[in-house]
Amino acid sequence: NAGVTQTPKFQVLKTGQSMTLQCAQDMNHNSMYWYRQDPGMGLRLIYYSASEGTTDKGEVPNGYNVSRLNKREFSLRLESAAPSQTSVYFCASSALGGDTEAFFGQGTRLTVV
Amino acid sequence: GQQVMQIPQYQHVQEGEDFTTYCNSSTTLSNIQWYKQRPGGHPVFLIQLVKSGEVKKQKRLTFQFGEAKKNSSLHITATQTTDVGTYFCAGPGFGNEKLTFGTGTRLTIIP
Numbered sequence: 001n002a003g004v005t006q007t008p009k010f011q012v013l014k015t016g017q018s019m020t021l022q023c024a025q026d027m028n029h030n031s032m033y034w035y036r037q038d039p040g041m042g043l044r045l046i047y048y049s050a051s052e053g054t055t056d057k058g059e060v061p062n063g064y065n066v067s068r069l070n071k072r073e074f075s076l077r078l079e080s081a082a083p084s085q086t087s088v089y090f091c092a093s094s095a096l097g098g099d100t101e102a103f104f105g106q107g108t109r110l111t112v113v
Numbered sequence: 114g115q116q117v118m119q120i121p122q123y124q125h126v127q128e129g130e131d132f133t134t135y136c137n138s139s140t141t142l143s144n145i146q147w148y149k150q151r152p153g154g155h156p157v158f159l160i161q162l163v164k165s166g167e168v169k170k171q172k173r174l175t176f177q178f179g180e181a182k183k184n185s186s187l188h189i190t191a192t193q194t195t196d197v198g199t200y201f202c203a204g205p206g207f208g209n210e211k212l213t214f215g216t217g218t219r220l221t222i223i224p
Contacts, residue, residue, distance in 0.1 A: 031210070031211075033211065033212065035214070040122065040216075041216070042119075042201065042214050042215060042216040042217045043156065043201065043214040043217075044214075045211060045212075045213065045214075048210065048211045050210040050211075056210070056211075058211065059114070059213075090155060090156070092156075092212075094212065096209075097205060097209050097210040097211060097212070098143075098144075098203075098204065098205020098209045098210065098211055098212045098213075099143065099144060099205060099209050101146060101158040101161060102146075102148075102156075102158065102203070102212055103158070104155040104156050104157070105155065106155055107155050
């Protein structure tokens with residue numbers, strides 16, 4: 001079982017460029033999340049999707065958009081990258097929101113120059 | 114909004130010493146979860162506590178959920194080099210739709 005798959009693993013962008021981070025899970029989970037991790041800041045929630053067809057803002061949504069394409073896939077888009085978005089991004093999924101354990105992807109290390 | 118804080122932020126211990134990290138939520142939680150992230154890795158689920166005052170053990174790790182269900186702790190007895198990493202607590206937000214993570218405690222071991 002693949003679990004949660006994120007692509008790409010590494011990416012370097014120039015300021016102002018756009019890109020989409022892809023995430024897919026094969027566990028038939030309802031809930032999916034995007035977090036960013038910065039040194040000393042823990043894991044901060046960007047957006048989440050409680051179920052297919054729904055998305056909602058987390059703690060740090062500015063500069064990002066998401067799409068819950070279907071039950072399996074949840075993508076994160078940076079429309080105009082900024083150096084402040086340099087971070088490690090994690091996608092995660094859980095069966096039933098915060099009531100069940102979350103499974104994480106391997107992460108995407110993004111650098112914006 | 115909900116806030117989940119952890120202390121300490123960093124902890125350096127000699128191999129064989131004990132280690133404890135504390136987690137405090139601004140709101141009552143229906144459950145608390147603990148995760149471990151190895152350096153360069155992704156968070157991995159360790160355990161979930163649901164009941165008020167619950168205590169669970171996994172080998173050298175002891176997890177507690179406070180009576181008011183707003184705080185929790187993780188205690189590691191006789192640390193080993195394999196315990197190195199960052200430990201996060203996490204709890205559900207309003208409506209239990211999302212998982213809010215604590216700030217994490219980074220544990221390093223001095224051999």
